[in-house]
Every structure is written in C-alpha cells, then in structure tokens.
Amino acid sequence: MSYTKSIYDYTRRKTVPVMFGDLAMGAAHPIRVESMTTTNTLDIAATVEQSRRLYEAGCEIIRITAPSIKEAEALKFISERLRQDKITTPLVADIHFTPNAAMKAAEFVENVRINPGNYADRKKFAVRDYTDLEYEAELERLHDEFKPLVLKCKQYGRSMRIGTNHGSLSDRVLNRYGDTPLGMVESALEFARICEQYDYYEFIFSMKSSNTQVMIEAYRLLASRGDKELKHAYPLHLGVTEAGDGDEARIKSSVGIGGLLDDGLGDTVRVSLTEDPVKEIPIGQAIVKKYNERQLLLGERIFEKINRIIINTGAAAEDLSFDPYQYQRRESVKVSVGNIEVGGDSVPRVELEVREPLNDSAKVRDEIIFSAKPYLFEGIKSEITNLTIASASELARVQSSLAEKFVSPVLAVSTSDFSLAASLIGKVEKIRIDILEQESFEKHRLSELAGTTVIEFSFVKTRATDVAVAEVLTRIALKCKAAELEKVLFSVQAEEIIYPYRRLAEAFKKANVAYPIVLRFDATKFDARAPQGYEAALVESSIQLGSLLCDGIGDMVAYRSTFTRGDELNLVYNILQAARLRLSKTEFISCPSCGRTLFDLETVTATIKARTEHLKGLKIGIMGCIVNGPGEMADADFGYVGTGVGEISLYVGKECVEKHIPSAEAVDKLVDLIKQHGKWREPSEVPSEVQA
Ligand code: SF4
Numbered sequence: 227m228s229y230t231k232s233i234y235d236y237t238r239r240k241t242v243p244v245m246f247g248d249l250a251m252g253a254a255h256p257i258r259v260e261s262m263t264t265t266n267t268l269d270i271a272a273t274v275e276q277s278r279r280l281y282e283a284g285c286e287i288i289r290i291t292a293p294s295i296k297e298a299e300a301l302k303f304i305s306e307r308l309r310q311d312k313i314t315t316p317l318v319a320d321i322h323f324t325p326n327a328a329m330k331a332a333e334f335v336e337n338v339r340i341n342p343g344n345y346a347d348r349k350k351f352a353v354r355d356y357t358d359l360e361y362e363a364e365l366e367r368l369h370d371e372f373k374p375l376v377l378k379c380k381q382y383g384r385s386m387r388i389g390t391n392h393g394s395l396s397d398r399v400l401n402r403y404g405d406t407p408l409g410m411v412e413s414a415l416e417f418a419r420i421c422e423q424y425d426y427y428e429f430i431f432s433m434k435s436s437n438t439q440v441m442i443e444a445y446r447l448l449a450s451r452g453d454k455e456l457k458h459a460y461p462l463h464l465g466v467t468e469a470g471d472g473d474e475a476r477i478k479s480s481v482g483i484g485g486l487l488d489d490g491l492g493d494t495v496r497v498s499l500t501e502d503p504v505k506e507i508p509i510g511q512a513i514v515k516k517y518n519e520r521q522l523l524l525g526e527r528i529f530e531k532i533n534r535i536i537i538n539t540g541a542a543a544e545d546l547s548f549d550p551y552q553y554q555r556r557e558s559v560k561v562s563v564g565n566i567e568v569g570g571d572s573v574p575r576v577e578l579e580v581r582e583p584l585n586d587s588a589k590v591r592d593e594i595i596f597s598a599k600p601y602l603f604e605g606i607k608s609e610i611t612n613l614t615i616a617s618a619s620e621l622a623r624v625q626s627s628l629a630e631k632f633v634s635p636v637l638a639v640s641t642s643d644f645s646l647a648a649s650l651i652g653k654v655e656k657i658r659i660d661i662l663e664q665e666s667f668e669k670h671r672l673s674e675l676a677g678t679t680v681i682e683f684s685f686v687k688t689r690a691t692d693v694a695v696a697e698v699l700t701r702i703a704l705k706c707k708a709a710e711l712e713k714v715l716f717s718v719q720a721e722e723i724i725y726p727y728r729r730l731a732e733a734f735k736k737a738n739v740a741y742p743i744v745l746r747f748d749a750t751k752f753d754a755r756a757p758q759g760y761e762a763a764l765v766e767s768s769i770q771l772g773s774l775l776c777d778g779i780g781d782m783v784a785y786r787s788t789f790t791r792g793d794e795l796n797l798v799y800n801i802l803q804a805a806r807l808r809l810s811k812t813e814f815i816s817c818p819s820c821g822r823t824l825f826d827l828e829t830v831t832a833t834i835k836a837r838t839e840h841l842k843g844l845k846i847g848i849m850g851c852i853v854n855g856p857g858e859m860a861d862a863d864f865g866y867v868g869t870g871v872g873e874i875s876l877y878v879g880k881e882c883v884e885k886h887i888p889s890a891e892a893v894d895k896l897v898d899l900i901k902q903h904g905k906w907r908e909p910s911e912v913p914s915e916v917q918a
Contacts, residue, residue, distance in 0.1 A: 229449040230489045233546065234692060234725050238490045238521060239449060242458040244385050244428050246287055246316035247336035251430065251493050252461030256518045258494035259510035260287035260463075261503045262320065267297035267304070267821040274307045276503065281313045283507040287494065289318040289339065291821035293853070298330035305334050318387065320820065321345070322853055325371055332378045339387040342413040343857070346371035347396030356398060364398050369420050376426050385428035386421070387463055390414045392435030392444065394857035407433070407444035407551065411451055422457050430493065432463040436815045437861065438482040439553045439806055441466055442776050445486050446550050461493035462486075467858055468815040468847070471500040471831060473764065473796065476509050478804040480765045481772030487517045488724055488773055498818035500831050500848075506818075512765045547731035548777045555778040555807075556731055558742045561713050563680045564636035564655040566609050568715065569742030569781040573808040576798050577638065577744070577784040578608035578791070584620045591627040593791075598635035601795045604842065605810050608795065610656060612638040612784070618649060625653075640684070644670045651677035658682040660719070663690045667702065672709050680713040682744055687720040695726050696733035703739040717744035717784065721751075723770050731779045742781035747771050749787040763787055768801050775805035809843040815859050816848035823850030824868030825889055833893055834866060838900070840909045846896075847877070856880060863905070866896055878903065 231237040241252035251258055261280050265272040267290055277288050292298040298319060305317055319331030323344045332338050346368050356364065379386055390410045395403075403409030410433050421429055431452065433444035445462060453459040466482040469475035479497040486492050497510045547556060560570030568575050578597050582589040590613070597608035615621050621639055628634065638656035641647055642665075647657045657679055661667050663686065675681050683702050685695045699716050706714045716734075718726045727745065734741070747770050752763035767787070774780050785798050802808035814835060819827040831848050838846060847859025848866045855867040856877060865877030869885065874892035876884040876899055887895050900906045 228454060229446040229491065229550065233489070233550070233728055236488065236490060236520060236725075238517070239453075239459065239462075241461045241493060242427065244430050244461050245336075245383075246318070246385055248314065249286065249316050249336075254521065255493070256521070257487070257492060257514040258286040259284065259507060259514060260289065260318075260494055260496045261285045261506045261510075262289040262291070262496065262498075262818065262820055264503055264819045264823065265821060267291055267293075267300050270300055270303050270307065273300075273304050273821075274311075277304065277308055277315070277317075278311065278313060279504050280507065281308075281315050283504045284511060285315065285504075285507050287316050287318060287337070289320050289496075290335075292319040292321055292324075292327045292331045293822055294324055295327050295330050297821065298327040298334070301331055302334040325375065328375050329378055332375065332382055332384050335384070337385045337387060338375070338379060339389045340372075340375070340417070341394060342388060342390050342417045343394040343396045343399070345417075347398055356401060361398065361402065365416065368416065372417060372420050373424065376421050376424050379428065380424065380426045383428075385430070387430050387432060388414045388417045388421075389432040389434070389463065390444075391467060391854075391858055392433075392437065392440050393859065393861075394854060407440060407447050410435075410444045411448045414448060415452060415455065418452065418456055418460070427458055427460075430461040430463055432465060434465045434467040436466060436468040436859070437806060438466060438478060438485070438772070438804055439776050441482045442485050442773075443551050443553070445491055446489065449491055450551075462491055463494045463496065464492040465496040465498055467498060468817050468849070469498055470814045470816045471828070474800050474804070474814070475499050475501075476761075476764060477768045477772075477797065477800040479509065480513055480768035481776065481801060481804040483513050484765065484769030485773030485776055487514065488769060492517075500816040500818055500827050502828075503818070509761065509765070512761050513769075516766075547728070547735040548779065550777070553776065553778060556735075556743070556780075557740055558781055559712070559740045561680055561715060561742055563610055563638070566636050568680075568744075572781070574745075574775065574780055574802055575609050575782040576607075576795075576802075577610040577612055577782060578794060578798075579784075579786045580611060580613050584613065584615065584624065587623045587627040590624050591631065594624070594628065594635055594637070595631065595633055597791055597795075598633075601792050603811050603840065606795050606799050610636045610638050610782075612640055612656075612658065614640045615646075616641070616643075618646065618653075621650065621654060638682075640682075642686075644674075647681070648674040651675060651679045654679060656680040656682060656715075658684050658717070661685045661698065661702075663688055663695075667698065672702070672705050672711060676709070676711060678713070680715060681711070682715040682717055684717040684719055684744075684746065687718055687726060692726040692729040695720075696729040699730055700733040700737050700739060703734065703741055704737060706741070707739065714741050715744050715782070716741055717746045719746050719748065723747055724773055727774050727779055728777070743779060744782040744784050745771055745774055745780040746784045747786075749785070749789075752788065754787055754789040754793065760789070760793075763789065764797060767797060768804065771798075771801050772805050775802065775807055812839050812841045812843075813845040814848060815845060815862050817850050817855065817858065819850045822853060824871060825850065825874070830866070830889075830893070834896065837893060837897055841900070841905065841907060844900070844905055856882070864896065864900060864903075866892065 243253040316336035435441040558569040640658035642660040753759035847862030849855025
C-alpha cells in the first residue's frame, strides 16, 4: 500500500518538516493539536483574549478567519498583542474566496490556509462540461491567481495549508471528478504543483469531510498519489468537519482522525466542536497522545533540522481484504442469533456483557432486562447480552430468574471450557468459546458443537502474532465449513484490535471464508467514571472499533467497559453512527463557528437538537455562514444557514428553499419544512421503552 508502509503494523508516514514560524511540523516532530478562534476577527481584544485562552489550554497553532482584507489587516495587531504577552503560538489566516486577504495576511501570520475549492475558482454548483482546452485554460488562470501568494509566502518565510473540504470543491473540479475523494485530491494537487514549480515546499495538506468514510479515503488517496507525484511527502492536517458537539462530535472525530493516525498519517489535528474552542484542545490531545508516545518509544523523536529528501514510503504490495480508497463492507453470510441477524446486509449488531456477579441471579436478571430495553431512543439497546460462566448451573439460575419475569432476551454465554460449551448446545442462543493461546484447540471435535446454538470462536491473544491468530482461526473456519457448521462467528480478543482483525479479514478472504466477524473490544482498563478515564475510553474505543468499521470489517460489536450501561450504549451506537453504518439518531452536521458566524451556534444547535433529536437517521446541517455553509454541510437532508445578521436560510439538500427568515422564527420553519417533506414524527410516536 503506498499510503502506509503496512496496514498491519504502525509506522508513521515520514514527511518533510514544515515550519509554522519557529514551530516545526511533520517529519519526526510530535503530532500537533490546533484550534480556531470563533470571535469576530475585527474585535481584536476578544480575538487576543480567546487566543490567550487557547494557548493556556495547550493549543499549538491558532487559526483565525480573514474573510476580507480588513480582517487580514487586523491580524497584524492580534499577532503583535500576543507576542507582547510572550505568546508565540503560530497564527494561521483562514482564507476563502479572497486572494487579496491572503496576500495581506501573509505579511503578519506564520501560515495561510487556502481552500482550493474557492481560492480562485467559481463555486455556484453550476453543471457544465469542460473541454480539455477549457480545463487547461482554467488551470492557467488558477496558476496566475495563485502564483503571487506562493511568491509572497516564500518571500516572508510563511508556510501554507492547502485545505480541501468535501462539499466545497470548485465547479470545475466537481464537474470533472464529482464530489469525491478523487476530486478533493486532484484539487489539492493542482495547487501543490504550482507551489513546487516555484521551489516552494513549505506547505501541508488537509482533506476534510463531515463523513468519516470520505475523509479517511481522501487522506489515504492524497498520501498515495501525492507522495508519488510530488517532489516531497508533505505533512497532513487531520480533521472531521462539522462534527457537531458533545460526545457525538468527540466520537466522530476520534473515528476519523484516530483511524488515520493508526495508518501512520497525520502531523497536526483539529477536533472541530460546536462549543467553546478551548474544549477542542483536551480531546485533540487525548487523540494524539498514544501516537506521540509511540514515537517516543520508537526513539524517532528528532528535533534537529532534517535534510529535505524525496520520500518514498517504501510500501510493499500487500494483499488487502478491503479497498482503502472506497468503502465496501466485507462480504459475509447471514447468521441468526435468536431473532437477531448478524452478517450479510444486516446492520452491525451490538452485544454487551453482564457485570453483576452471577451468584446474585436477581441482579443479573435486572441488568439483562435493563440492557435489552431501548435506552433513550428506539433501537439503542444491547441486542445480545453475554454472561461469562463457569458452570451450566449458573446459566440455569439466570434463565429461571428471567422466566419468572416472562422475559426472554437474546442471551449468550462465554467460556474457555470446550466440554461445557458442548453441553450447552440448544440451551442458549450463542456460545462464545474463548481459545486460549497456550492451549491446542486442534484436539477438539467440532462436530460436538452442531446444533441450533450459534458458536463464536474467539482467540484470546496475549503473545501470539497477528498472523498466527489469523491462521488458527482460519483453520477452525475451514474445519467448520468442512463439517457444514453454518451458525458460526469469529472474533479476536486483544488489547489493540485493528491489526489482528485486518489480518483475520485478509486470511478469511484468501481462504474464501465468509463467516461473520464480531469486533470485540475491552475498554475496562480505563476507569470511565473518572473524567480523564471517560475521555480516554471514549477515544480509544472509537479509534479501535471505528477504523475497522470504516474499512468494512465487522458485523457485530461486542463491548466491555466501566461506563454506566447508558453511557456504554450511547458510545457504541455513536461509533456505529460515526462510521455511517447504523443511524440510530438524528445526525447533526454543525460547524464549529468562526469569525464569519452570524448567530450563536452553540445555543441554536442545542435548540434544534432538542426539537429534532428523535428523528432517527435524518441529517440536519447547522452552519454559521452562507459563504461555506451550503457546500460544507455536504450530504445533509435539511440545512439551517446564517445568511445575514438575524437572518436564516433553509435548505433541502443543496437547494435553498426559504431565504431571509428572521432567526426568531427559523427553528419553527425548519420543523415545518421537515413536516412538509414527510420526515417528521412526533416524539410521542417514538417508543421510549419496549419490553425485551
Ligand atoms: S460554515 Fe461556520 S466555520 Fe465555516 S466559515 Fe462559515 S461560520 Fe465559519
């Protein structure tokens, strides 16, 4: 794979270093954490104050919007005031549509971010064909408009970010490549080639989207194409745009950013939240922590100037069970666990673990019943609940306790005792057999497991290599096939699951095995009841499970943690939603706000959420300005966009259907619009509790 040295092992992609003033990025430098101010840039005191708060929170790079030349000029005073206060954090000017603002900003700040979709191109969603000649002529015009900024940045020693966003590609690129990862990459490369033409190499890239699958694919494609076609491998700024707020946004960002960091891609990150930007820093730090620590462990942290070299990632050709540039779910057969279908085209299922001690069967029963009821929203529940048992009598006690209450949730048990497992066939919906690596599993006769109960073979990895784990499970799978066992699932239990599951999927593909795969992740090492443990568990669970799901691997998620059961359910379903595989609630695509914002995004987002959060599967965009909002809410079903002070426009898809609505009426009008399009349900129509 050319975007990473190996998908089965961690290696950070080696880039040239790029300077943001005195701060070096890329190469072996730590992965940076950055943010963006939300104040009006012309309000210099407020912007300085917010920048100071960001600096104190540990923000390493501060971006400030410069919509026009006036704001670009204000950057001079903002920078001076910060430097007077000994705050040397590099500043980045955020530019859309206004090359003259970029030219001015380059005089005052360490880095200029431009958006290739709107730097010098039209963005009116016009549909037209460009002949090759017309396309070339447009590229020449682009070159002429961009060249002065390249030369100016070179003259002033400024770096640049070529920051492409899904949904804000130029009409030219959109008409030729579509709103696709390929279009995003082409758009960025056009600008990068102009930079290199003038021997300017101080730039980094970003490829953001609110859709984690699109974002992951775009960054991989850029690394693959860019590292081959350009003179150097340039650093990457990672981010999920319009992630929203609360845990949903933190989970979505962890899935997208963390998945790429695990690929070894990424040199700086921004978690964009529709909240106070200071809150973006701790979550950003939590996401990069493990990767920066890994680098320290590998002894690769070198702060001296690294000579510029043309990087070849040296990636060997690897067999892949998935297409890293286009989401496709791994093909599997469907297996029924009780009334729950797992695999095939079924949504990924959810299994949680009973925590109460099994000698208190009443407490265990209550826990199972609580877990199997919808939590907050329809469908958010433990669809299969597992008991880890030591004897058949433990199961029998729990089952009779459930029978007393006339409930029969889908129940599973787990054990490493093959004989116990075989004795329970037909008595429970699923049995997980834990295969301990020191034991030879080959001695067991799989025919003893034939029957109505689903068997999950789960390898408990402690020291075995990922290749060995995949080989053992593939041998068992082939034996199951030979014995015509159909109701079979496979899983791995390991501290880090991304690489072993990729190995397993690859081995299954080669052996033509289509049994469903259960993604097992145990987050109990984090104390989720303490604030830092909560965040660490949320981040790590999202990265481990989310990146596999985005690669199309996984038919069920089986999860253990120290979260409350409600938080645990929310987390797992939010990860499935963030990976776009199972929509169980409304998706809010809200921008983080910036100096262009025309209303209080945090308050309005909370109001819209309160009215619409029961509308399962609906995507609502809430964007602060008309300049970027309509494009960047990309695939939202409905959009609420600030168009002037106190004025809102409403969108259905990309079409603006109502303009200049006074903001006091706009949320009601949005609800009316959703009703007109037949997408509304009264909250009372959504069942809050369904008996298991
Ligand atoms: S959409 Fe939001 S974050 Fe983006 S430029 Fe507009 S106000 Fe700023």
